[in-house]
Amino acid sequence: MKEFLSPFQEELTDFLAMRKKTVGAETYAGDCRILGSFDRFFTAYGCMEKSVSEDVVNAWIQSLFASNARKTVADKVGYLRNFLKYLQYCGVPVFIPRVPKVAESYIPYIFSEDEIERIFAAADTLPLPKAPNANVLFQVKFPMILRMLYGCGFRIGELLQVRVGDIDFERGTVLLKNTKNKKQRLVPMHDSLSSMLCQYCTAMELTQNCDTFLFPGRLPGQHLTHSAVSQCFMAILKATGIYQEPQPHTRGQCLHNLRHLFAIKSFAQAEQAGRSAENSIPYLSVFLGHYDMDGTEKYLKFSSDMFPEYTALFEDYAASVFPEVAYET
Numbered sequence: 001m002k003e004f005l006s007p008f009q010e011e012l013t014d015f016l017a018m019r020k021k022t023v024g025a026e027t028y029a030g031d032c033r034i035l036g037s038f039d040r041f042f043t044a045y046g047c048m049e050k051s052v053s054e055d056v057v058n059a060w061i062q063s064l065f066a067s068n069a070r071k072t073v074a075d076k077v078g079y080l081r082n083f084l085k086y087l088q089y090c091g092v093p094v095f096i097p098r099v100p101k102v103a104e105s106y107i108p109y110i111f112s113e114d115e116i117e118r119i120f121a122a123a124d125t126l127p128l129p130k131a132p133n134a135n136v137l138f139q140v141k142f143p144m145i146l147r148m149l150y151g152c153g154f155r156i157g158e159l160l161q162v163r164v165g166d167i168d169f170e171r172g173t174v175l176l177k178n179t180k181n182k183k184q185r186l187v188p189m190h191d192s193l194s195s196m197l198c199q200y201c202t203a204m205e206l207t208q209n210c211d212t213f214l215f216p217g218r219l220p221g222q223h224l225t226h227s228a229v230s231q232c233f234m235a236i237l238k239a240t241g242i243y244q245e246p247q248p249h250t251r252g253q254c255l256h257n258l259r260h261l262f263a264i265k266s267f268a269q270a271e272q273a274g275r276s277a278e279n280s281i282p283y284l285s286v287f288l289g290h291y292d293m294d295g296t297e298k299y300l301k302f303s304s305d306m307f308p309e310y311t312a313l314f315e316d317y318a319a320s321v322f323p324e325v326a327y328e329t
Contacts, residue, residue, distance in 0.1 A: 004036070005043040007050045008087070012039060015086050024182065026157065034079040052084060054095040061097060074100045108260040109244070109253045116261075118240045120146065126232075137204065141215045141224060142232055144200045149255060151193040153262030153288055155180060156230075156255045160223045165210030169198050176289070185289050230255055263288060 004012045012035055019031050041060045042052075057080075064073045077099050084094045111119070123146050126139035148159055158176050166175040172194035174187045189197065201207050206214070213223035233255050237243035246252025266284055 004039045006039045007048060008039070008042075011087060011090060011092070012083070015083055019082075024178070024180070026180075030075075030079055031082075034076050035083055037076075038080055038083075050092055052087065052092070052094040054097075057084075057095050057097050061100070070100060108251075109257050110261055110264060111242070111257060115240075115242050116150065118242065119236055122236045122240050138224075138228070138232070140200070140204065142229065144197065145215060145224075145229060146233075146258070147193060147196065149258040150262065151190055152187050153259045153266070154187070155259060155289075156226055158289075160213070160215055160226065160229070162214045163210065164201060164206050164212050164214055167197065167201070167214070169194060179289050183289055185286070187287070259288070 003009070006012075016028070016031055016035070020028050023031070038060055041063065042056060045056050045059065047053075047056055060080075061073065061077060064076055068076070077097060081096055081099065084096045087094045088096065120143070123143040126142060145156075145159065148154055149156065152174065154174075154176075158179050161178040162174060162176065166177065167173075168175070172189045172191060174189065176185050176187060179185065201214075206212050206216075215224045216222070217224050234243065234253075237253055242253070244253060263284060266287075270284075
């Protein structure tokens with residue numbers, strides 16, 4: 001637990017101890033990072049009283065806008081609001097700000113079929129690592145990770161925490177226990193993907209230990225890290241000529257784009273098979289692990305010049321159900 005500088009040392013420590021027991025690791029890390037930032041700002045602002053004024057909160061928010069996208073600022077304000085509500089419950093006079101409104105402008109990069117083929121081809125021919133402490137079987141794990149992301153729409157964090165015992169090879173399903181929204185869900189795989197995963201586990205000698213991570217890390221009891229997988233993915237994008245420089249304050253090309261691609265292709269396939277959008281989208285929302293349809297909305301956004309063949313399938317549905325989602329052309 002980090003040490004704090006402001007008059008709220010005790011409250012911050014107690015709040016974070018409570019959060020550590022009730023939220024996921026990623027959310028808790030965000031709590032520590034954002035509240036640490038506010039603690040330093042509060043101290044530098046010269047505040048010595050156990051109260052949080054509107055002036056200091058607004059000044060902190062304005063400082064965030066200098067180096068963060070509006071969406072990021074809104075997320076950080078949300079973290080602070082949780083702590084301020086806790087202080088209010090403890091009887092401390094506080095000003096609780098509204099979360100800045102965000103106009104959702106994020107358009108994910110959608111890889112084309114040709115790009116996906118080039119990515120897979122490069123992943124399947126990864127050279128052996130040269131570093132003495134490198135994960136020597138990474139070139140076996142990485143191609144399987146990409147196919148799982150592409151074939152099931154997993155979040156990378158969810159997939160890396162899957163253990164061998166979470167796989168039901170007879171039914172072809174993956175049980176996700178550690179998810180973003182704390183909702184366990186059972187994800188079916190295509191027969192070809194399930195078969196490939198079975199071959200992978202056999203080759204990696206993972207089938208005898210149900211507690212082993214599906215993608216074990218270099219050290220015993222650990223899984224591969226998000227950063228290691230992402231770094232390899234970016235290296236492949238650059239090696240294949242697919243990489244594009246991201247715009248300021250945007251996510252750019254990343255592993256999460258494969259989840260967007262999965263959602264778009266799933267929707268399009270359902271439409272082409274004659275299933276109505278009203279019937280297929282709720283299932284897609286559950287499959288992706290969203291709380292509601294709002295969480296699925298952004299996955300139906302893409303630039304028509306990236307994916308022109310799907311534009312006609314989406315535009316009528318987006319206009320009627322999500323009127324604020326305009327196609328980017």
